[in-house]
Amino acid sequence: MLLRPSLMDDEMDRGYLGRVKRLNGFREKRETTDALRAWDACLRGNVGRVATTELLSHCAAVSLETFSNSHMTLPWRRAITPFHPEIAHGSAEAASIHRISGFRLARDGAYLCPECIAGDHSSAGFSHWRREHQIPGRYLCGRHQMPLRRVENEWAFLEAPVAHLADSVPIAYALMEASCQNPVTKSFNAIGEALMARTAPLPLRSVMRALKRRARALDLQVDGSALRRPLLSDLILDACPTDWLEDVFPAARAKRRGVRHHQLDGVLYLSNAASSVEAYLLASAVLFESPDEAIGAFIAENASDAPPVRRRSKSAPAMKSLREAYVAAEGRYSAVAVRCETSLAIARARLERMGLPNLVRGRAQRDFRNAAVAFYRQGLPLAEAAAIGGVPCADLEALVREAGVALIDVLDLMRNEAALQAA
Numbered sequence: 001m002l003l004r005p006s007l008m009d010d011e012m013d014r015g016y017l018g019r020v021k022r023l024n025g026f027r028e029k030r031e032t033t034d035a036l037r038a039w040d041a042c043l044r045g046n047v048g049r050v051a052t053t054e055l056l057s058h059c060a061a062v063s064l065e066t067f068s069n070s071h072m073t074l075p076w077r078r079a080i081t082p083f084h085p086e087i088a089h090g091s092a093e094a095a096s097i098h099r100i101s102g103f104r105l106a107r108d109g110a111y112l113c114p115e116c117i118a119g120d121h122s123s124a125g126f127s128h129w130r131r132e133h134q135i136p137g138r139y140l141c142g143r144h145q146m147p148l149r150r151v152e153n154e155w156a157f158l159e160a161p162v163a164h165l166a167d168s169v170p171i172a173y174a175l176m177e178a179s180c181q182n183p184v185t186k187s188f189n190a191i192g193e194a195l196m197a198r199t200a201p202l203p204l205r206s207v208m209r210a211l212k213r214r215a216r217a218l219d220l221q222v223d224g225s226a227l228r229r230p231l232l233s234d235l236i237l238d239a240c241p242t243d244w245l246e247d248v249f250p251a252a253r254a255k256r257r258g259v260r261h262h263q264l265d266g267v268l269y270l271s272n273a274a275s276s277v278e279a280y281l282l283a284s285a286v287l288f289e290s291p292d293e294a295i296g297a298f299i300a301e302n303a304s305d306a307p308p309v310r311r312r313s314k315s316a317p318a319m320k321s322l323r324e325a326y327v328a329a330e331g332r333y334s335a336v337a338v339r340c341e342t343s344l345a346i347a348r349a350r351l352e353r354m355g356l357p358n359l360v361r362g363r364a365q366r367d368f369r370n371a372a373v374a375f376y377r378q379g380l381p382l383a384e385a386a387a388i389g390g391v392p393c394a395d396l397e398a399l400v401r402e403a404g405v406a407l408i409d410v411l412d413l414m415r416n417e418a419a420l421q422a423a
Contacts, residue, residue, distance in 0.1 A: 002020075002024060002035060002036070002039045002059070003020075003023045003024050004020070004059050004060065004061070005019050005020060005023055005060075006060065007060045007062060007067075007071065008124070008128045010070070010071070010130045010131050010132055011071055011128045011129065011130065011131070012071065012073075012128075012129040012130060012131045012134055012157060013053055013056060013067070013071050013072045013073075013102075013103065013131075014103065014105075014129070014155070014157035014158070015128050015129030015130075015157045015161075016056055016060065016071065016128075017029070017032060017033075017052070017056060017157070017158065018129075018157050018158035018159060018160070019126075019128065019160075020032055020036070020056070020059060021158055022159075022160070029155070029158060033052055033055070036052070036055040036056070036058075036059060037050065037055060039059075040055050040058055040059075043058075044058070044353075045319075045354065045355075045406070049099060049352050049353075049402065050353055051095065051098035051099040051102050051103075052102070052103055053067065053068070053072060053074075053098045053102040053103060054095070054098055054102075063090065064090040064091075064092075064094075064098075065088065065089070065090030065091065065199070066090070067090065068089040068090030068094075068098075068102075069089060069090060069199055070131075071131060072089075072102065072131070073104070073105060073106040073131065073134060073135070074089050074097075074098075074101070074102055075089050075195075075196045075197075075198065075199075075201075076106045076135055076136075076192065076195075076196045076277065077101070077104065077106055077276070077277060078097070078201045078277075079192070079195035079196055079198070079201055079202065079277045080195065080201060080202050080203075080204055080207050080273075080277050080280050081201045081202075081203075081204060081273070082203070082204035082205070082271065082272050082273050085200065085201045085202060085203040085204070086200065087200065087345075088199050088200040089199060089200065089201070090199070092346050092349055092350070093343060093345040093346055093349070095345075095348075095349035095352075095353075096345070096348075096349070105134060105154055106134055106135055106136055107134065107135070107136045107248075108154060109150050109151055109152055109153070109154060109156075110129065110134070110150070110151040110153065110154060110156040110157055110164070111133040111134055111138070111148045111149070111150055111151075112129065112133060112148065112149055112151065112161040112164065112165070112168060113130070113133060113141035113143070113144060113146060113148055113149070114146070114149065114165060115141060115143070115144040115146050116130060116133075116141060116143060116144065116161075117161050117162050117165065120161075121162070126160060127160055127161045127162050128160075128161070129157050129161055133148055135192065135196070136192075136247075136248045136278055137179060137185065137188055137189050137192065137244075137248050138179070138189070139171045139175050139176045139179045139180075140176060140179065140180065147170055147171045147173075147176050148171050149165070149168035149169060149170050149171065150168060150169055150170075150171060151164045151167060151168045152167075172243065174241070174243045174244075175243055175244055175247055178240075178241035178243065178244040179244065182240070182241055182244070184239045184240055184285045184286055185240065185241070185244055185285070187284070187285040187288075187290065187291050187294075188248070188281050188282060188284075188285040190291035191281055191284050191285060191291045191294050191295065192277075192281050194291060194295050195277075195281075195295075202298055202302060203302060204271070204272075204273055205271065206298060206301040206302040206304075207280055207284075207298050207301070208267065208268065208269075208271070209301045210294075210297040210298050210300070210301045211267055211268055211280070211283050211284065211287060212268045212269070213297070214287040214288060214297065215232055215268055215283075215287060218287065220232050220235065220268075221260075221265065221268075222268045222269065223268070223269045224260075224262075224265075224266075224269050224270075227260065231258070231260060231261075231265055232264060232265050232267070232268060232283060232286075232287075233255055233260065233261040233264035233265045234257055234258065235286050235287075236252075236264055236282050236283070236286050237252070237255055237257060239285075239286045240282070240286075245282075248278055248282075249264075249275075249276075249278045249279065249282060251263045251264075251275065252264070262274060263275035263279055264279055264282065264283070266279075267279050267280050267283045268283075317340040317341075317342055317346075317347075317350070319350070319354060321340055322336065322340060322347065322350055322351060322354065322356075323354070323356070323406075323410065325339040325340050326351060326356050326410060327410055327413045327414055330359065330360075330367075330369060330414055331356070331357075331358065331359025331360060331368070331369060331410075331414070332358070332359065332360040333347055333348050333351060333358040333360075336351065352402065354406055355402075355403055355406045355407060356403070356406060356407055356410060357399050357402040357403050357407065359372065359399075361395070361399075366389075366390070366391045366395070367389070368389055368391055368395075368396065368399055369389070369411070369414065370388055370389040370390075371385045371386050371388060371389025371390075371391050371396050372385075372389070372396075372399065372403075372407065372411060373411050373415065374388045374389065375396070375400065376407065376408050376411060377408070377411060377412070382396060382397060382400070
């Protein structure tokens with residue numbers, strides 16, 4: 001049995017994993033995630049590649065959308081993106097995003113508030129890590145207006161915050177003062193908070209157009225050609241306190257006045273993202289008069305775009321329908337998506353969780369069905385099964401690692417279907 005604690009308000013995803021670990025007496029992170037995966041497979045039949053963040057949302061009995069928007073730094077890190085901005089942070093189509101980068105931090109280390117710890121122990125008997133403390137540019141606790149403390153270990157979240165009070169260090173006074181008093185740093189925080197509150201990111205192209213329009217009005221250099229005008233990066237350098245700038249955007253340490261800095265100046269002309277979201281927030285904070293003006297410009301540019309092809313989210317089919325379509329499509333993901341009238345991303349995410357791999361894969365679009373039947377139903381060694389199917393042994397091994405026990409029954413159904421058609 002897995003003991004499943006309730007989520008606390010604003011609790012950080014890694015911190016919740018730590019509470020699951022401690023409550024169940026697990027010793028390590030891997031032991032905890034393995035137990036979550038086994039529990040989820042038993043309860044839901046999910047035996048494919050399920051992201052740890054999704055497992056945690058199941059454990060907490062909340063939707064992935066709620067978990068993403070309220071307990072992860074993903075909405076900050078993905079606030080502006082060139083990659084599928086139409087996909088909401090917690091939608092079924094974001095499964096691959098969660099697997100690849102869902103658990104990442106927005107800044108190094110772990111941050112805590114001593115006042116929050118004391119209040120938590122007084123009211124609940126234990127303390128928890130808060131997401132709001134882990135956002136770049138935040139040096140004061142929003143609840144207590146007290147300076148945060150920093151722990152160097154990025155996996156300190158696996159233990160209770162109180163366990164790290166002794167080895168935490170206070171935020172430098174210069175950083176705290178800059179965050180509270182400088183108008184640019186305050187604007188940086190306000191714009192970031194507004195974007196993080198959205199359930200889906202803003203398209204990079206919309207943000208870039210708004211920034212370029214404003215930069216051109218200020219007669220700044222807006223492209224990567226030979227320098228003829230003042231640089232945005234110099235404007236940022238002049239407007240931001242040095243210690244604060246280098247803390248929220250470490251790449252700024254390499255900035256030299258009068259020399260183009262592609263990670264900062266590139267927000268005006270690099271179409272595939274010049275850098276992290278912090279670069280765009282810095283540009284927004286120095287170019288616009290107020291956070292409201294910046295957000296308004298972004299929204300206006302986004303509204304002027306023609307709706308992308310995938311703007312309207314497609315429905316997620318039921319597991320039974322997916323299984324039937326998988327059999328009929330002989331394991332080809334793209335055909336399953338067409339039969340179920342859903343997107344390939346949704347079909348792939350659901351089928352992988354069901355332990356049903358894509359049986360037609362690779363650049364050569366090799367068919368793995370015969371190899372899978374030889375391995376699972378005839379019991380042949382992996383190398384012999386691969387030879388029968390005419391597929392690389394390493395590729396068949398990868399498929400076997402992805403597959404679950406459900407594939408064996410599905411292969412039988414495919415074989416029976418083929419026999420009926422032949423008759």
